[in-house]
Amino acid sequence: MSGAEAGAPLFDRLCLVGVGLIGSSIARLAKERGDIAGSIVATARSAATLARVRELGIADEVEPDVARAVQGADCVILCVPVGAYAKVMAQMAPHLSPGCVLTDVGSTKGSVVRDLSPLLPPGVHLVPAHPMAGTEHSGPDAGFASLFQGRYTIVTPLPDCDPDAVEKVRELWRRAGSNVETLDPATHDKVVAIVSHLPHLIAFTICGTADDLAEETREAVLKFAASGFRDFTRIAASDVDMWRDIFLNNREALLEMLARFTEDAQALGRAVRWGEAEFIEDRIRRGRRIRRGLVERGQA
Amino acid sequence: MSGAEAGAPLFDRLCLVGVGLIGSSIARLAKERGDIAGSIVATARSAATLARVRELGIADEVEPDVARAVQGADCVILCVPVGAYAKVMAQMAPHLSPGCVLTDVGSTKGSVVRDLSPLLPPGVHLVPAHPMAGTEHSGPDAGFASLFQGRYTIVTPLPDCDPDAVEKVRELWRRAGSNVETLDPATHDKVVAIVSHLPHLIAFTICGTADDLAEETREAVLKFAASGFRDFTRIAASDVDMWRDIFLNNREALLEMLARFTEDAQALGRAVRWGEAEFIEDRIRRGRRIRRGLVERGQA
Numbered sequence: 001m002s003g004a005e006a007g008a009p010l011f012d013r014l015c016l017v018g019v020g021l022i023g024s025s026i027a028r029l030a031k032e033r034g035d036i037a038g039s040i041v042a043t044a045r046s047a048a049t050l051a052r053v054r055e056l057g058i059a060d061e062v063e064p065d066v067a068r069a070v071q072g073a074d075c076v077i078l079c080v081p082v083g084a085y086a087k088v089m090a091q092m093a094p095h096l097s098p099g100c101v102l103t104d105v106g107s108t109k110g111s112v113v114r115d116l117s118p119l120l121p122p123g124v125h126l127v128p129a130h131p132m133a134g135t136e137h138s139g140p141d142a143g144f145a146s147l148f149q150g151r152y153t154i155v156t157p158l159p160d161c162d163p164d165a166v167e168k169v170r171e172l173w174r175r176a177g178s179n180v181e182t183l184d185p186a187t188h189d190k191v192v193a194i195v196s197h198l199p200h201l202i203a204f205t206i207c208g209t210a211d212d213l214a215e216e217t218r219e220a221v222l223k224f225a226a227s228g229f230r231d232f233t234r235i236a237a238s239d240v241d242m243w244r245d246i247f248l249n250n251r252e253a254l255l256e257m258l259a260r261f262t263e264d265a266q267a268l269g270r271a272v273r274w275g276e277a278e279f280i281e282d283r284i285r286r287g288r289r290i291r292r293g294l295v296e297r298g299q300a
Numbered sequence: 301m302s303g304a305e306a307g308a309p310l311f312d313r314l315c316l317v318g319v320g321l322i323g324s325s326i327a328r329l330a331k332e333r334g335d336i337a338g339s340i341v342a343t344a345r346s347a348a349t350l351a352r353v354r355e356l357g358i359a360d361e362v363e364p365d366v367a368r369a370v371q372g373a374d375c376v377i378l379c380v381p382v383g384a385y386a387k388v389m390a391q392m393a394p395h396l397s398p399g400c401v402l403t404d405v406g407s408t409k410g411s412v413v414r415d416l417s418p419l420l421p422p423g424v425h426l427v428p429a430h431p432m433a434g435t436e437h438s439g440p441d442a443g444f445a446s447l448f449q450g451r452y453t454i455v456t457p458l459p460d461c462d463p464d465a466v467e468k469v470r471e472l473w474r475r476a477g478s479n480v481e482t483l484d485p486a487t488h489d490k491v492v493a494i495v496s497h498l499p500h501l502i503a504f505t506i507c508g509t510a511d512d513l514a515e516e517t518r519e520a521v522l523k524f525a526a527s528g529f530r531d532f533t534r535i536a537a538s539d540v541d542m543w544r545d546i547f548l549n550n551r552e553a554l555l556e557m558l559a560r561f562t563e564d565a566q567a568l569g570r571a572v573r574w575g576e577a578e579f580i581e582d583r584i585r586r587g588r589r590i591r592r593g594l595v596e597r598g599q600a
Contacts (some may be wrong), residue, residue, distance in 0.1 A: 016530045191521050191524050192524075197500070206498065209494065213494065217491060222590075223452075223456065232535065233590075234591070236588060244584060258569045261509045265562065266562070275551075291503075293527070
């Protein structure tokens with residue numbers, strides 16, 4: 001496998017487009033390990049972010065212009081919100097080097113293929129990927145090298161993709177400590193719609209529902225939002241731009257899962273209204289069983 | 301305040317009706333502190349539970365018959381699922397001693413007043429209470445003395461209740477380490493409907509929604525249900541009987557909150573469908589703001 005000899009950097013020149021939680025974690029990881037990239041160039045839209053990256057010393061070069069940043073890179077990783085991909089691609093596509101591996105870390109994959117493929121220069125290899133790791137914090141200070149350790153990274157290569165390029169992206173994530181898996185983009189989007197996007201939609205929503213209650217009740221809600229509600233809504237602290245873009249770029253799958261979930265919640269609500277104890281028990285028992293299955297799989 | 305002198309037990313004879321997670325935690329706490337009860341008698345419907353309580357040595361007496369168990373007790377705490385209250389009350393009411401404080405730990409309070417008040421003997425003081433503490437585990441082995449430490453306990457006394465009895469229940473929970481607050485039963489039921497009951501309904505439901513997906517997607521869902529979904533569904537591991545009873549006994553408030561939440565989730569889903577970025581951003585920003593407020597209050 002080319003470029004994956006022990007100790008040899010996987011890429012000569014790695015370009016990170018976007019240096020938030022994920023981008024800065026990759027930069028820290030690459031700096032720490034030394035076997036991921038010979039040098040790291042970072043670019044971002046915001047001057048403040050770039051100034052901070054310079055201060056943190058997590059990239060070898062900091063370049064405000066994305067077209068210049070990607071020049072000569074044999075790997076470019078998009079780490080911006082997925083809604084910005086089409087615009088960034090238009091700016092950088094003419095400057096990508098032949099043989100370059102273009103990959104990303106976005107939480108939606110169908111939209112990535114849709115937005116990046118049309119402008120892909122010949123000889124540039126597109127290998128979309130999604131490291132399933134994150135915290136509720138964002139920005140270059142939030143990153144850390146071990147973020148991907150023990151987490152899944154899903155790679156969603158297109159059927160005609162160069163196998164060497166796919167293998168390099170897989171190896172990058174293995175070196176990050178991830179369990180690397182492969183899915184087609186459509187299956188990926190359905191899976192994350194239910195395990196991540198819908199829970200976020202619910203968490204954002206229920207905070208608002210609570211806040212809309214009458215003054216007295218709202219005050220009590222805020223006071224008594226014990227650990228259950230606080231744990232449940234932890235993911236509601238996530239980044240605004242990132243989640244707006246995820247919702248808009250996984251629309252079909254998210255709306256499908258929201259519709260299914262709403263039907264199921266209404267069915268349980270109906271059973272509560274009509275006092276159907278057996279139906280309620282059955283749903284609770286089922287939830288417990290599936291939840292236990294998750295825990296067992298997580299431990300296995 | 302009678303019976304609350306430092307070191308003196310608050311009650312002579314404390315009877316715990318039900319010895320699951322909460323009941324056994326109170327027993328352990330009372331044993332550990334010594335200033336809550338002179339002696340502890342435990343009763344439960346299940347012989348296996350009582351045998352286990354005997355083995356654990358967390359009660360001074362174990363009595364299978366609830367009518368005998370409550371005799372001579374100056375405090376009785378109901379720690380069974382709220383759906384069992386009416387039946388238990390019918391069995392024990394004639395045997396409650398005059399002056400006895402009857403309290404409980406149920407997660408619904410309107411239903412408790414509804415089910416216990418009609419049979420309340422003269423001279424017995426009903427002081428409903430709800431310690432907002434728990435884990436996803438159940439049974440006498442799951443309890444621990446510090447379960448209530450730093451958590452809220454909401455007391456919901458009726459307007460005509462004896463102030464000394466109310467103060468004794470408040471002091472019991474202060475000695476358990478709880479922050480004791482007072483609400484009327486209806487406000488309590490609305491607050492817990494949104495901060496606890498609806499999140500549980502959602503968590504039970506979304507596990508089932510995930511499990512209903514087509515074979516291939518379901519397998520991937522179980523595999524990739526990363527920490528987000530696992531954290532989000534942690535509360536779905538909770539006890540079946542307890543949650544069936546909570547749903548059925550806080551029906552009005554729960555259905556009201558489910559209806560509000562569903563409207564709000566549908567509004568966000570509609571904005572996703574029609575690409576209304578500003579609406580989506582606004583909802584996410586609001587969720588974040590409220591979530592931050594919760595954390596700040598928690599730290600304050």
